[in-house]
Every structure is written in structure tokens, then in C-alpha cells.
Amino acid sequence: MNHLLCGLAANPALPPELVDRLLVFALEEARADPGSEFADELLHDLADRADLRHQQVRELAAHSDTMARYLAYKGTLDAADVDPGSAPNAAVALLDERRGRPEWAGLLATHPDSGIRWKLASCPGLPQDAVDLLAADPDPDVVEELALWTDSPVTARLALHPAPRVRLAAAANPATPLEAVITLAQDPELTLNWALSQRTDLPQTLYARLAADPLPGVRATYASNPGIGQELVGVLAADPEDRVRRALAEHPHVPLDLLAELTVGHRAEWSLRPRIAAATPAELAELAASPHAAVRMLVAQRRDLPADLRDALAVDPDVSVVRAVAPHPGLSEELLRDMIVRHGVQVLSRVAANPDASGALLELVTRHRPGVRGALKAVAEHPRATGPALLACLADRTARPLAAAHRALPPEAITELLADEDTWVAQTAAANPSLPPAVMARLSP
Numbered sequence: 299m300n301h302l303l304c305g306l307a308a309n310p311a312l313p314p315e316l317v318d319r320l321l322v323f324a325l326e327e328a329r330a331d332p333g334s335e336f337a338d339e340l341l342h343d344l345a346d347r348a349d350l351r352h353q354q355v356r357e358l359a360a361h362s363d364t365m366a367r368y369l370a371y372k373g374t375l376d377a378a379d380v381d382p383g384s385a386p387n388a389a390v391a392l393l394d395e396r397r398g399r400p401e402w403a404g405l406l407a408t409h410p411d412s413g414i415r416w417k418l419a420s421c422p423g424l425p426q427d428a429v430d431l432l433a434a435d436p437d438p439d440v441v442e443e444l445a446l447w448t449d450s451p452v453t454a455r456l457a458l459h460p461a462p463r464v465r466l467a468a469a470a471n472p473a474t475p476l477e478a479v480i481t482l483a484q485d486p487e488l489t490l491n492w493a494l495s496q497r498t499d500l501p502q503t504l505y506a507r508l509a510a511d512p513l514p515g516v517r518a519t520y521a522s523n524p525g526i527g528q529e530l531v532g533v534l535a536a537d538p539e540d541r542v543r544r545a546l547a548e549h550p551h552v553p554l555d556l557l558a559e560l561t562v563g564h565r566a567e568w569s570l571r572p573r574i575a576a577a578t579p580a581e582l583a584e585l586a587a588s589p590h591a592a593v594r595m596l597v598a599q600r601r602d603l604p605a606d607l608r609d610a611l612a613v614d615p616d617v618s619v620v621r622a623v624a625p626h627p628g629l630s631e632e633l634l635r636d637m638i639v640r641h642g643v644q645v646l647s648r649v650a651a652n653p654d655a656s657g658a659l660l661e662l663v664t665r666h667r668p669g670v671r672g673a674l675k676a677v678a679e680h681p682r683a684t685g686p687a688l689l690a691c692l693a694d695r696t697a698r699p700l701a702a703a704h705r706a707l708p709p710e711a712i713t714e715l716l717a718d719e720d721t722w723v724a725q726t727a728a729a730n731p732s733l734p735p736a737v738m739a740r741l742s743p
Contacts, residue, residue: 299741300336301721305728306741307343313735316742320344321354323743328361345369355379359388367391382406386414394421403428412437419444426450442467449473462487469493480504491516498525506530518545528553535560547571554581561592568592570599579604591616598622609633617641624648631656638662643670650676657684664690671696678704685711702726709734716741 306312307320321344327337344350345358345368355374359366366388369375373395375388382389382402386409392398393406394417406418407428412435418424419432419440429450435441438461445456445467457468457478462485468474469482470493479497483490483504491511494500500508509520509530514537520526521534522545534546535556546552547560550572557573574596577585586597586607595618597603598611603626611623612633620637623629624645634652637645643666649655650663650673660677664687671694677683678691678700685708691701692711701707702715703726713734715727727733728741 300340301725302716302728302741303743304336304339304343305725306738307340308346308729309731309733309738310348311731311733311735312347312738314349316738317344317347317349317354319742321357325357325361341365342368345372345374350374359385363387370397371395373397386411387417390414390417390421393418393424396423400425404431407431407435412440415440416443420447422447422449424448424450438464446471454478457482466490466493470496472496476500483507492519495519495523498523500525502527502530506533509534514539514541518542521545522548524550531556547573549573550576554585557596558585558588558590558593561596562590568596568599571596574600579607583607586611591619594619595622598626601626612637617644621645621648625651625653627653629654631659634659635662638666642666643668643673646670647672647676649673650680653681655680655682657682657687660684660687661690663687669694675700699723699726703730705730705732707732713737 303320324337324340324344327334328341331337341358341361345365355369356379359369359375359379363385364387366375366380366385370388370391377392377397377399380388380392382405386406389398389402390406393403403418403424404427406414408431409415415432415435415437416439420443429448429452432440432444433452433456441459442464445453445464453468453471453474456464457474459465465482465485466488469479469488469490476499479494482488491508491513494508505520505526509517509526511517517534517537517539518541521542531546531549531552534542537543543560547557548571552573554573557571561568582597582600582603585593588594594611594614598619599622605628608623608626608628611619612629614620620641621644624637625648629652634649634655637649646663646666647670650660660680660683663673663677674691674694674697677687678697683704683706685706688701688704688707689711691697699722702712702723707730709732712727712730712732716724718724
């Protein structure tokens with residue numbers, strides 16, 4: 299029964315009076331057994347509701363500082379509701395969200411719990427007096443965290459810190475002045491292979507040194523960095539490691555001819571590359587005319603293609619191209635059905651994921667033999683899925699909980715699923731907003 303109550307607590311259609319009853323019950327359970335996992339889950343499910351009254355939020359926050367922190371990050375708890383002395387974690391969370399009171403920062407920067415100070419050190423926009431206190435903190439973990447995340451000018455000072463790990467953290471911080479980073483790059487105590495991978499403003503000579511690291515994973519990280527210039531792009535294109543060349547395809551300014559060269563010959567399907575996302579209509583048309591299916595597939599990943607180009611890719615002779623374009627919005631029912639006729643199970647899941655797929659088409663997908671588990675999952679999550687399509691999805695183990703959550707599932711089927719032997723399916727059914735109100739009332743404590 300506990301799992302059903304958790305599902306009910308998450309049900310967006312739960313009437314206000316039943317929300318009240320559940321909240322009282324959950325708080326009583328938590329007081330009776332402070333270590334109860336069930337009470338904790340029930341309280342968090344209630345905390346996730348969008349319809350809580352302010353007083354209910356305050357009652358939840360009063361349960362524990364941990365719950366108050368959770369509500370602060372959700373945006374439902376305000377600074378007026380928090381005392382930093384009794385709820386320091388919630389106060390830090392509000393500062394982290396830039397919704398806390400600036401005067402809290404100095405108080406929390408001297409908190410006896412170093413864990414509080416450590417978390418505070420990663421908060422953005424702290425007053426300078428709090429930053430200075432954290433920079434002088436006796437716990438090196440706190441100073442390291444500050445060096446990694448602060449956007450304060452203190453990063454230049456922390457780049458000179460006696461502890462190597464603090465200097466390394468300062469090197470990894472994009473807010474650290476470039477001249478300080480270049481100095482750190484000469485530091486014999488530091489290994490900067492990963493630390494500078496997010497910087498886009500380094501000299502090309504330094505990028506060349508970093509990208510020559512013996513570890514392929516490090517080279518791959520720098521290969522996708524937008525800051526590396528075309529000369530280094532050419533060097534990395536010849537890297538012996540496949541993962542480095544694949545990472546280079548993520549570079550937003552990789553030349554299109556090189557991107558095509560990097561793509562051809564790979565069996566794996568590619569997701570949308572940044573350079574393709576930024577390509578002009580003329581560039582897309584040129585790539586779509588490539589004799590290599592892998593290159594045409596790159597274009598097919600775009601979801602804003604001109605209609606004529608989109609439809610041409612939908613009838614491409616290569617199944618990998620059709621799979622890539624199948625979820626593109628705007629494809630006609632005729633084209634989607636034709637994909638299934640021509641390629642069957644190879645495109646079934648992708649067709650079912652098309653946002654414009656009709657209820658009738660989704661029913662066709664569920665009747666296809668042989669079936670495809672991924673296709674049933676896509677149908678079960680589709681907003682246009684019909685009752686018959688969802689009932690068919692219930693026969694599949696992985697699609698069953700998704701179908702149980704769908705609003706279009708017939709109410710009698712939802713009610714039956716409350717007794718499902720899989721408790722997650724039952725809990726999901728209890729959270730379904732189409733569950734009859736009378737059943738909700740019967741389940742409530």
C-alpha cells in the first residue's frame with residue numbers, strides 16, 4: 299500500500315482535500331519513525347507538487363533542513379521562510395540560486411560545519427567579504443572549491459596559493475585571468491591535462507601542448523574545444539585514436555569537408571554535430587547530395603530542415619538516413635507509413651517517436667510483427683497515443699510503466715494496474731491523473 303500512497307502523492311489531479319490528508323499522514327509517519335524511507339519518499343513526492351499552498355510548503359520545510367534545502371532548490375521556498383541559523387543548508391541553497399540574502403553569506407562562511415562552508419564556496423555572486431573568508435578557510439577542501447567556482451577576482455590570488463590542488467582548481471576556473479593561467483601552465487607541480495579543457499581563450503601554442511597529451515581521452519577533450527584553431531584541427535584529424543577523431547567532429551568550426559571525411563567509414567550513427575546545426579541551407583543541400591550515406595545522415599539529424607530537403611531524405615535508399623530523419627516534425631502520414639513498409643523494424647521506433655505521428659499510426663506500430671520493444675516504449679510515451687495503442691503496450695515489460703502513466707489509458711485499466719505485481723507499475727498508475735477520483739479517495743489514508 300505504501301507505494302500506492304507515494305504514487306497518489308505525485309498525482310497532479312489529486313483533489314486538495316486529499317493532498318491535505320496525505321501531508322498530515324506523511325508528517326505523522328516521519329515523526330513516528332524519523333528513519334522511515336517510506337515517509338521520506340512520500341514527503342518528497344508531496345514536495346514536488348505544483349499546487350502546494352504556501353503554508354504547506356512551510357510545514358514541509360519545518361520537517362528538516364534537508365527538506366527545506368530541497369524546497370529551496372525547487373523554487374517554492376523563499377528567503378523570508380528561512381532562518382540561516384537553524385536551516386543553513388536551505389540558506390546555502392537559496393544563495394546558490396541567487397535568491398538568498400547577501401548578509402547570510404558572511405555568517406555561513408564562518409559556520410562550524412565545513413560541509414556548509416564547502417557548499418557555500420561554489421555559490422555564485424557571493425559578497426567579497428564572504429569570498430575573502432572562504433579564501434582563508436582552514437579547510438583546504440573549502441578553498442579548493444572556491445578556487446574552482448568563484449567568479450571573483452580572488453582567482454588571481456588563489457592561482458598563487460601554496461597548495462597545488464588549489465592552484466589546479468584556479469587553473470580550471472574560466473574566470474581566472476588568462477595571464478594567471480599561462481603562468482600556471484609553466485608550474486612544474488601541476489599537471490594541467492584536463493584542467494584547461496573548458497577554456498576557449500588560450501594561446502594556440504598552449505592548446506598544441508595540451509592536445510599532444512599521451513592520454514587519448516585528454517586529446518579527445520581538447521579536440522572538441524571551440525578555442526583550438528584550424529591548424530590544430532588538421533593535426534588532430536590525423537590522430538591514430540578513433541575517439542579523438544570522433545571528438546573533433548564535435549568542434550563547432552570543423553570544415554565541412556573534414557567533417558564529412560571524419561564521418562565516412564564509421565558504423566555508429568551520429569547525433570547532431572554543432573557544425574551541422576550551424577550550417578546554412580546551401581551547405582545542408584550540398585551535404586544531403588553526398589554519395590556517402592553517413593554524410594546524408596548528419597543532415598538528417600537536423601529538426602528544422604526545409605520541407606523539400608526533409609522529404610527527400612525521408613525516401614533515401616539508405617535506412618540509416620531514414621532512421622535519422624524519421625522523428626523530424628512535419629513529415630506526412632504517407633511518408634511515415636512508407637518508411638515502415640520499406641524498412642520495417644529498422645525504423646519502427648524512430649517513426650513512433652515522430653511528434654506528428656497520429657493515433658492511428660501509433661496503433662499500426664503496436665500491431666507490427668515482429669514487434670520492437672523500443673517502438674512500444676516510444677508509443678507509450680507519445681502524447682497522441684490512443685487507448686488501444688496503450689493497452690497493447692502493457693504487454694511489454696519495459697513499456698508497461700510508461701503506458702501506466704499515460705493520461706489516455708482507459709480508467710478501468712489504470713485501476714486494474716494498482717494491483718500489478720510490479721510495484722513500480724502500480725505506483726505509476728496511482729500517479730496517473732486519469733485515475734478515477736473515487737479510487738483516489740479510497741486509496742487515501
